[in-house]
Amino acid sequence: MLKDRLRSDPFSPSLHSQPKKSGAPAQAQTRSSHGLDQFFSSLQDQEGLSILDFSGASQANISFITSMGHRIYSNDVLRTMEEAFGSGGEFVANQSDPERAATFLRESLDFPERSFDGALVWDTLQFLAPPLLQDTVDRLCRILRPQSSLLAFFHAEEKAQTAPLYTYRIVESKIMSLTPRDQVRPVQYFNNRNLEKLFQKYHSVKFFLTRDHLREVIVRR
Amino acid sequence: MWNKRKEEEYPPKPASAPAPTASQAKENVPVSTNPTPSHSTTDSRGPAIIGKSVMIKGQIFSREDLTIDGEIDGSVELHEHRLTVGPNGKLQAGVKAREVVVLGTIHGNVEASDKIDIRKDAKLVGDIKTARIVIEDGAYFKGSIDIARPEISKPAAAPAQPKPASAVSTVSNAVPAPAAATAGDSSR
Numbered sequence: 001m002l003k004d005r006l007r008s009d010p011f012s013p014s015l016h017s018q019p020k021k022s023g024a025p026a027q028a029q030t031r032s033s034h035g036l037d038q039f040f041s042s043l044q045d046q047e048g049l050s051i052l053d054f055s056g057a058s059q060a061n062i063s064f065i066t067s068m069g070h071r072i073y074s075n076d077v078l079r080t081m082e083e084a085f086g087s088g089g090e091f092v093a094n095q096s097d098p099e100r101a102a103t104f105l106r107e108s109l110d111f112p113e114r115s116f117d118g119a120l121v122w123d124t125l126q127f128l129a130p131p132l133l134q135d136t137v138d139r140l141c142r143i144l145r146p147q148s149s150l151l152a153f154f155h156a157e158e159k160a161q162t163a164p165l166y167t168y169r170i171v172e173s174k175i176m177s178l179t180p181r182d183q184v185r186p187v188q189y190f191n192n193r194n195l196e197k198l199f200q201k202y203h204s205v206k207f208f209l210t211r212d213h214l215r216e217v218i219v220r221r
Numbered sequence: 222m223w224n225k226r227k228e229e230e231y232p233p234k235p236a237s238a239p240a241p242t243a244s245q246a247k248e249n250v251p252v253s254t255n256p257t258p259s260h261s262t263t264d265s266r267g268p269a270i271i272g273k274s275v276m277i278k279g280q281i282f283s284r285e286d287l288t289i290d291g292e293i294d295g296s297v298e299l300h301e302h303r304l305t306v307g308p309n310g311k312l313q314a315g316v317k318a319r320e321v322v323v324l325g326t327i328h329g330n331v332e333a334s335d336k337i338d339i340r341k342d343a344k345l346v347g348d349i350k351t352a353r354i355v356i357e358d359g360a361y362f363k364g365s366i367d368i369a370r371p372e373i374s375k376p377a378a379a380p381a382q383p384k385p386a387s388a389v390s391t392v393s394n395a396v397p398a399p400a401a402a403t404a405g406d407s408s409r
Binding site for chain 2: 050056057058059062066071072073074075076079
């Protein structure tokens, strides 16, 4: 059960903190991404699409997506999570509070009049606990148009105590830059079966397991 | 103060030569009889400023560059000019300008015909429509960004014929049905 695997340890430090300035500066690393490549392949030869980006505003992502002729909706969802649930030890427990959960969904996914042609949610979903996680995934399904794609990352190294929290930036259609922000403990770890169950309302789920224990997932609405 | 400057700006000054001052007359300084451009004083004093202790509710229209370091609740329009929202500036307003530089906070939609520049520590919540955007790391933005592409100008020698509709950039949301993606695992 997903719930049994829920890690409820204190969730700190800050989710949306900037890269640490003390000591050596955080070094961005670039690497290729099959998931990103698949995502942008699905947008090929089209213009004027609406793309939802959960990484927060960045020049790189904005320039890349708008240069393809698309519209980007940018939101720093990790920051929205922290505003809704706090950043301390109550982060996971607070997600069970209906009022806080409703605030989070309203602030991050309330698009009654809009639908998107693609969503870059990066690794944000792994910090949500059930049932809010399922509510979020279902809400994403509602605001995405049929045939559109969603790209999500999940850390796959289950034995690790913490997972690196990155800022993701698009360099090219198949290359991204990862700047470490912090080490955090994900709320839960996912395997392929968990993910298929999580995205069961979607048309299909495709996985790419990378060498750095990052499970890239492309979900087709 | 800003209000005083606004009074000076609207309505436009008549284009007449200013009367020579007494000191000028005494020193016998040659004075041009040509009318002094009315905007010369505007250029020398820089943009109009709404200070950080000022709060305005209502609509602001400006025909010169404007810096807002106070609080505005309403709308701000400077169609051909630059709006700078200072670090203390807080706008709960829709904004239309040629160029917008944000160092403070804007809650509202922003339309900048030329460029919007969101600096570090700035906060903007709203939808943006602009030709160019610069956003520094550390800025907070939540909303959509729509890049308005300038229309491709036709060569002057082009024959005067009705322009085809394709000259205007079109937005299509039609999504061709792709082949069904494969469900399952693909790992390496």
